[in-house]
Amino acid sequence: MQVTTRERPVMPAVPAVEGRTAGNGSATSVAAAGDGAAAGNGGAGNGGTARRRAGRPSAALLDKAGITTAALELINRKGYDGLTMAGLAKELDVAPSALYNHVASKRDVLLLVEDHLTSLVDVSDFGSSPWEDAVRSWAWSYRNVFAAHTPLIPVIAVLPVTDAPQTLAMYETVSKGFLDAGFPQERVVSSIVAFESFIFGSAYDVTAPEDIFDSGSMADSTPHFxxxxxxxxxxxxRPxxxxxxxxxxxxxxxxxxxxG
Amino acid sequence: MQVTTRERPVMPAVPAVEGRTAGNGSATSVAAAGDGAAAGNGGAGNGGTARRRAGRPSAALLDKAGITTAALELINRKGYDGLTMAGLAKELDVAPSALYNHVASKRDVLLLVEDHLTSLVDVSDFGSSPWEDAVRSWAWSYRNVFAAHTPLIPVIAVLPVTDAPQTLAMYETVSKGFLDAGFPQERVVSSIVAFESFIFGSAYDVTAPEDIFDSGSMADSTPHFxxxxxxxxxxxxRPxxxxxxxxxxxxxxxxxxxxG
DNA sequence: AGCACTAAATGAATGTCATTCATTTATTAG
DNA sequence: CTAATAAATGAATGACATTCATTTAGTGCT
Structure with missing residues (x-):
């Protein structure tokens, strides 16, 4: 079946030739989402763009960096509940289904965001400060970045590092820091994982309500606590x-x- | 609007008087979900019960304990993706909307499950063993219980203890253990939170795939890691x-x- | 005994999502 | 020049959680 009788007034639509070199291959390079410059679409200003015609546009509207940027923008503005594929599409002034030419699923979007955030974690003290200080600043920074993004934690925890180049880069720097500080090679990964576990768990704490430990009416039965x-x-x-x-x-x- | 013309063959349906004393008040007592005895419905066997008539049944079909048990059963069988309100209703041989007479939302169901699981955490060594040993067995047990239930962690982390009596009971026992071991009162909660953060983060690790740290094609650029x-x-x-x-x-x- | 109220079911929407599919148009490889 | 591929649109689809009107049964009050 599938009867689709529908007249649409043919409206030529503006040529839309933006001045930008095609450069950026999309499938090959694994998301160098670092610098936000790519995928313009200005954001503000185009309140009410004329409906775009169907079919491939001359210049691609989407790429991974742009999707990442828009997702972060949406998250910052509306939180993770506000991050929907439809909302993301709207942010990018595109139909929802268009996103699927660039990511396979919403989880993929979260991965892009995760990897971008990881690049914000401060590892700069490794190599320049004593191990204790480097770990301390790394850990605080790591916790602070993800405290505002706890919905990503279940994703990260199970994420093969292959899919996240920035994350892998962080591990490399931290590993080298541990090795240089004298950790035996076999213990490096376990030690990092132990720190990370604590960091992720602690990120949740930051989001907890003030009165989380208010024992209310049960106070009598729990005197010590x-x-x-x-x-x-x-x-x-803060607690x-x-x-x-x-x-x-x-x-x-x-x-x-x-x-040693 | 709302036209609902519909004939239904009136079929008397079995009286369904199960031999069980009504006892268990539902709204007042806050879920003593400990022993699974309640809310039978056998599970197997009733393949194709005659459709139940609308309206309040003589004996209530649902209560919090039964919902908790069924939810756990469903989770064990199909995982958290399989835990849907519709699936839970089916497990209990009830219409989905019936659940909402006993819980306000799916989150409430997760809370019931969480509180039940917490009652499985081993705190028995507090009071009978040295602090180090008691903490050790508590922590391992806590992690093992929730490793199989990581989707609950985001819920727990933000859950006011008022809503979870078993959880509160655990905190009371653990707090007393810390105090008896000589911890200054002002540090007890922070210390427990620190342990818990590590425990929750570590629970995620258990579920990680084996090859999570396989750096794949990027191996060359991350030699130390x-x-x-x-x-x-x-x-x-296990790692x-x-x-x-x-x-x-x-x-x-x-x-x-x-x-001290 | 009668009556209002509340509790606990059913069944039929509703609305929100992620995701898929057919189709259209443009670019690119051979 | 032509076939294949890439990147859009727009219209389903199928899960879900949740709500609402309705039906039936107990409970408390007078």
């Missing part, structure tokens, strides 16, 4: 930060002992 | 277990130092 919660509240700094600092320093001194 | 991955693979035990052990022992000795 209730008292501990109350006395903790006077401590300085999530206090716990992170505590655990991080414990890991740094505990794992640091593995060095 | 690639070498570290290779040399780690000869280590004993996730090795990392967990390493981090846990570091936390135990690091945080243990806080005691």
């Amino acid at each position: 209730t008292a501990a919660v109350r006395s903790a509240s006077s401590g300085a700094g 999530a930060d206090v716990a992170f600092e505590l655990g991080l320093e414990a890991l740094i001194s505990g794992l640091g002992a593995l060095r | 690639t070498a570290a991955v290779r040399s780690a693979s000869s280590g004993a035990g 996730a277990d090795v990392a967990f052990e390493l981090g846990l022992e570091a936390l135990i000795s690091g945080l243990g130092a806080l005691r």
